Amino acid sequence: MYHKETFPNGIKVVIEEIPSVHSVSIGVWVSVGSRDEKAKENGTSHFLEHMIFKGTKSKTALAIAQTMDSIGGHVDAATGREHTCYYAKVLDKHLPTTIELLADIFFNSVFNPIEISKEKQVIIEEIKMYEDTPDELIHDLFAQTIWKNYSLGQPIWGNLNVIKETTQDKLINFWNTHYTPGEIVISVAGHIQKDEVVNQLFKFFSQHTGSNWRAKETVPVFNSNSIFQFRKLEQIHLCLGTPGLSSVDEDRYILRILTTILGVGMSSRLFQKIREESALAYNVHAYPLSYKNAGALVVYAGVSPKNYKETTRIILDEFNTLKTELVSEQELLNAKEKLKSALWLNSEDTSYRMSRLAEQEIYFHKLFSIEETLELIDKVNSTDIKRLAQELFKNEYLCLTTIGPLRKQELGVRG
Secondary structure, three states: OEEEEEOOOOOEEEEEEOOOOOEEEEEEEEOOOHHHOOHHHOOHHHHHHHHOOOOEOOOOHHHHHHHHHHOOOEEEEEEOOOOEEEEEEEEHHHHHHHHHHHHHHHHHEOOOHHHHHHHHHHHHHHHHHHHOOHHHHHHHHHHHHHOOOOHHHOOOOOOHHHHHOOOHHHHHHHHHHHOOHHHEEEEEEEOOOHHHHHHHHHHHHOOOOOOOOOOOOOOOOOOOOEEEEEOOOOOEEEEEEEEOOOOOOOOHHHHHHHHHHHHOOOOOHHHHHHHHHOOOEEEEEEEEEEEOOEEEEEEEEEEOHHHHHHHHHHHHHHHHHHHHOOOOHHHHHHHHHHHHHHHHHHOOOHHHHHHHHHHHHHHHOOOOOHHHHHHHHHOOOHHHHHHHHHHHOOHHHOEEEEEEOOOHHHOOOOO
């Protein structure tokens, strides 16, 4: 039920027909994000994503909203480090209207200077809100630390000075330079007829032109460091991590299972030892960061100052245990089942299927069925996990960032 097609201009279309549902999800994915911005552009991708809904040559922002409301659909956008996505979810009968609307905002947005001026204030408030939320901000501080001096570490929301100096010309120039056909993947999943969808998309997207701008990318080097942002808070928010794997690494499912065992869910080792057994934290979890040529494995915890050292000690002990001992067959089986169940449950949502299609095309240039993914998960064994832990969990690789009432001299982590 999968189909892939490349238009003559280079835009790729990936489709999955799901006859058992009534909805359709569609996304126009552009392989451009904060890592593709020069320092003087940081935040432009995010600003552009905001502005694309603020009016076209034929529709006001209100008319765009009314169009989607009138068909009971949902339209939105998201900016990441490596891509920007404009997406919608509607009933199958409303897909033609949705395609026309997405094409209109994508190609015909006017970036009105008055709207730009207003949106600057909105984005500035968004940044202030984010900076007032330390349990979210800490993750970006970690990324900025490990990829210091690399664009991959730049904040997605951008630099305040860049936001304040954004103009209509700057947005148009960025769009013309970066939103080229070779960087675009259109993904569609749901109750559709493949040929009809391809014809509709070809009508609106096949005439887009533009030259390739992407140069050979530098592989970011992981920076092992410790950064302490002192704030008078009740908790210390910390991220402690090591290098990880890229999105395309052959060991990516070993990393997913290792991370699950370490700190995903209530039965994970860190949740049990830090929260359930020791009552040191309310929120503790692990997650992988994976991009096309870089990655990291991160543990987050929010703890009272008095619990900070004991919490970091437990995290490091678990790193060491995974390096020196094989995980049990039951623990491995449970982690695999958790991943496989999540895949099946998520696959019942057309939005998830649409995103999965696009990401596979962007990173692998091929489509993996769910069954193929399940096979890759099942192949992982306890020896694989121990080997990868030994490769990643080295003391010289560790990076720590904290936000809260902690100063550098109070570290005591690596001793």
